[in-house]
Amino acid sequence: xxxxxxxxxxxxxxxxxxxxxxxxxxxxxxxxxxxxxxxxxxxxxxxxxxxxxxxxxxxxxxxxxxxxxxxxxxxxxxxxxxxxxxxxxxxxxxxxxxxxxxxxxxxxxxxxxxxxxxxxxxxxxxxxxxxxxxxxxxxxxxxxxxxxxxxxxxxxxxxxxxxxxxxx
Numbered sequence: 001x002x003x004x005x006x007x008x009x010x011x012x013x014x015x016x017x018x019x020x021x022x023x024x025x026x027x028x029x030x031x032x033x034x035x036x037x038x039x040x041x042x043x044x045x046x047x048x049x050x051x052x053x054x055x056x057x058x059x060x061x062x063x064x065x066x067x068x069x070x071x072x073x074x075x076x077x078x079x080x081x082x083x084x085x086x087x088x089x090x091x092x093x094x095x096x097x098x099x100x101x102x103x104x105x106x107x108x109x110x111x112x113x114x115x116x117x118x119x120x121x122x123x124x125x126x127x128x129x130x131x132x133x134x135x136x137x138x139x140x141x142x143x144x145x146x147x148x149x150x151x152x153x154x155x156x157x158x159x160x161x162x163x164x165x166x167x168x
Contacts (some may be wrong), residue, residue, distance in 0.1 A: 001044055001047065001062045002058040002059060003138070004044050004045060004047075004058075005049055005055075005057075005058040005098065006019075006055070007050075008021060008022055009051075009052060010050040010051070013157075015112075018047075022045060022048060022103060023046060025040075025045045026045055028106055029042060041101075047062070047065070048064070049061065049127075051074040052074065053089070054101070054103065055064045056102075056103050056143070057089055057090070059147050060089075060090070060142070060147055061135055063147060063150050063154075064090070064153075066094045066150075067150070067153075067157070068164045068165040069091060069129075069157055069162045069163070069164050069165075070095070070162065072092055072099065072161070073090070073092070073093065074089070074090060074091075075087040075088070075089070075156060076091035078091075078098075078131075078132060078135060080131050080134065080135060082131070085131045085132060088100060089101050090134065091137075092162060093148050095162060096136055096137055096138065097140065097160050097161055097162055098132055098137045098139050098140070099140050099157070099160075100142075101143070101147070102118075103143055103144060104144075107121050107122060111119075127150070138160045
C-alpha cells in the first residue's frame with residue numbers, strides 16, 4: 001500500500017511530480033495478467049491515494065478501512081480566526097474527529113524541523129492541536145507503535161468516537 005501511494009503521490013507545492021499515475025499502474029497490471037496475486041494487486045491500485053504523505057499514513061488508512069471505520073478525508077485544510085492552521089492527516093468532519101499519524105522523525109530529524117529544536121516542534125504541535133480543538137474537533141494521535149498493533153489503533157479511534165462497522 002505504501003509503495004503504491006508513494007508512486008502516485010502528488011506532492012504539495014509541486015515540489016516533485018508523481019512517479020506514475022493510477023491509470024499507468026492499471027495498464028501495467030493488465031499487461032502482466034495473468035499473474036499470482038493479481039486480484040490483490042488490483043485492490044491495492046484501486047485503494048491507492050495521491051494524498052498519502054508517508055508510509056505511516058498509507059498503512060493507517062488501510063487499517064482504518066479494514067477495521068470498518070468510515071473513510072476519512074485526507075489532508076483536510078483547517079483555518080480559524082488567526083488564519084490557516086494547516087492540513088490534518090485524517091478527518092471525519094461530520095463526526096468532529098481529526099486523526100494525526102506522526103512518526104518520530106518529524107521531531108528527531110533536523111532536516112524535517114526547519115531549523116527548530118525538537119522542543120520547539122513539540123510546542124508548535126501543541127499550539128496547533130489547541131487551535132484544532134478550539135474548532136470543536138476531538139484529536140487522536142498515533143504512530144508506528146499503534147499501527148503495528150492494529151488493536152491499539154482501533155481502540156484509539158473508537159475512543160475518539162468513530163463508529164466501526166467491522167465484524168472483526
